[in-house]
Amino acid sequence: MNTRKQNGFSRPYHPFQIATWLMSLFLVAVAILITLILETSLQIVFSLLFWPAQILYWILGVLATCSDPTDPLVYQQEYAINNGLSFDERNREAVCTICSFYVAGNSKHCGYCNRCVSDFDHHCKWLNNCIGGKNYKLFIYLIVVLEINGLIFIIFGLYTIIDRYSYQETKEKWIDIYGETGEQVIDAFIFFQTSISLAVFLANGKLIIFHIWLRSNGMTTYDYICQMRKKNKIMSHTEATSGEKADVNSNRSNEEISPRNHYPETKTLIGTSEELKIVEGATMRPSDTDSFENHKNLSG
Secondary structure, eight states: OOOOOOSTTSSSOOHHHHHHHHHHHHHHHHHHHHHHHSOHHHHHHHHHHHHHHHHHHHHHHHHHHHOOOBOHHHHHHHHHHHTTOOOOOTTOOEEETTTOOEEOTTOEEETTTTEEETTOOEEETTTTEEEOTTTHHHHHHHHHHHHHHHHHHHHHHHHHHHHHHHOHHHHHHHHHHHHHHHHHHHHHHHHHHHHHHHHHHHHHHHHHHHHHHHHHTTOOHHHHHHHHHHHHHHHHHHHHOOHHHHHHHHHHHTOOOOSSOOOTTTEEEEOSSSOEEOOTTOOOOOOTTOOHHHHHHTTO
């Protein structure tokens, strides 16, 4: 089994994560070029708006990547095992059938990071990290700042492009600074980065709206995915049947999405007494007499 990741800086790095770093560096390089081209008054305005937002974006990005959203119960059990201590197994909500740890009822085992994440929302490939209860707010702050920073760059990028093609004086200024060949290269760089920023702005804006909708419905991204899979499965079954059975399944397929769905692929939910609630897809059921140490040996 793969080694458990602690955060987004744990190797291997994801290609999307590396792409994010490179795009951020290119954005900064083009922003410097725009600053040199703008008039003095606009240079001040652009610098006061863009650079604080860019620095804040970097800070939030590092914090979100460094954060460890692993379920605290996992570390508590590891500490107990490594130090020969007992672990209170009573009143535990669930057991992960992959890593064999007791976890919170809202935890989900991430296949990318090989760990259980409390209040799991999704795995972000751009940060190479899971987004859960511990770092969800950081993630939201990050994408909001990204949206603001992108809007600032798009405004000044478009202004620079329009000014370049509208006034001969501006073109001559570019040539004086960068030379004729350099002027064409810089023009292409600014146009390319403005186009990329516009695409990111639109996609990221859609993501922000999606998370607002999720929170207003008391859901996570993973909840939404599970519900969509369930509805698609029901609808497919409905189309394959006929008569009275098809009518019943059709009614089920129109059910409203409910908040906080269980995480069926990885957990067995434990009842408060001898009763045990088995979630669809769970494969392991520890008996009432299983000790924590014996239960952990199942993963060996």
